[in-house]
Amino acid sequence: MTEQEIGRVAFDPRADAHVPLALQFTGLDGRPVSIVDAIAGRPTLLIPADFTCRQICGPALTIASSALQQSGLAAGRDYSLVIVGIDPRDSRDDARRFTEGQIGQAGTSVLTGSHEAVRTLLDSIGYHIAFDRSRDAISHPAAFVTLAPDGHVVRSLSSLALQPADLRLALLEAGDGRIGGLPGRIALLCYGFDAVHGIYTSRIATILQLMGAATVAAMAGLIGLLLVRGKRRGASA
Numbered sequence: 001m002t003e004q005e006i007g008r009v010a011f012d013p014r015a016d017a018h019v020p021l022a023l024q025f026t027g028l029d030g031r032p033v034s035i036v037d038a039i040a041g042r043p044t045l046l047i048p049a050d051f052t053c054r055q056i057c058g059p060a061l062t063i064a065s066s067a068l069q070q071s072g073l074a075a076g077r078d079y080s081l082v083i084v085g086i087d088p089r090d091s092r093d094d095a096r097r098f099t100e101g102q103i104g105q106a107g108t109s110v111l112t113g114s115h116e117a118v119r120t121l122l123d124s125i126g127y128h129i130a131f132d133r134s135r136d137a138i139s140h141p142a143a144f145v146t147l148a149p150d151g152h153v154v155r156s157l158s159s160l161a162l163q164p165a166d167l168r169l170a171l172l173e174a175g176d177g178r179i180g181g182l183p184g185r186i187a188l189l190c191y192g193f194d195a196v197h198g199i200y201t202s203r204i205a206t207i208l209q210l211m212g213a214a215t216v217a218a219m220a221g222l223i224g225l226l227l228v229r230g231k232r233r234g235a236s237a
Contacts, residue, residue, distance in 0.1 A: 009140060052087065155173060
């Protein structure tokens with residue numbers, strides 16, 4: 001592989017990146033599955049994977065699976081999981097062996113597709129790969145994305161440095177506060193995404209502002225109550 005080819009391997013989703021919902025793939029059962037069917041109206045973790053890669057993709061799926069289990073969210077209820085093969089040469093048997101024992105069935109789609117469908121999907125999220133003919137392998141970024149129910153890319157995350165808390169927040173953000181209940185909405189107020197490091201960090205300033213506003217509101221209410229009581233006493237006297 002030349003330096004020029006290596007230089008093309010990158011992950012740079014546009015600000016308006018959006019997955020084409022009508023794209024057609026094939027599920028493990030051999031039936032056609034569109035992206036919109038796989039997302040199923042839920043915030044989604046989209047994992048591009050080389051089903052015959054064990055150096056990066058195997059460990060990355062294990063990390064993602066563990067993080068999802070620790071996220072406190074339920075697949076098929078709170079989110080969808082979509083794993084798409086990036087090598088059109090991989091078969092459904094390859095996909096089945098790759099994911100066996102790693103993922104559940106609810107809310108999960110494992111997809112293979114044509115060269116055109118795979119290329120269109122990867123281009124839509126800024127996921128650039130290169131074929132290494134000398135090793136008959138694919139060089140690719142180590143990254144996932146979360147999608148909103150309408151298919152637009154919300155966050156990109158490192159697949160090898162994924163933390164359960166970051167994945168939970170990314171899915172909560174992709175769900176725009178519709179999953180995770182009140183604690184989830186509060187968490188989104190208290191944390192901001194650090195795009196440089198791909199993690200969520202505490203918004204100390206926001207927390208202090210919220211606490212300050214709550215304190216001011218409580219004091220205003222107390223002062224108002226005291227004034228009302230004072231007027232009542234004056235009237236009764």
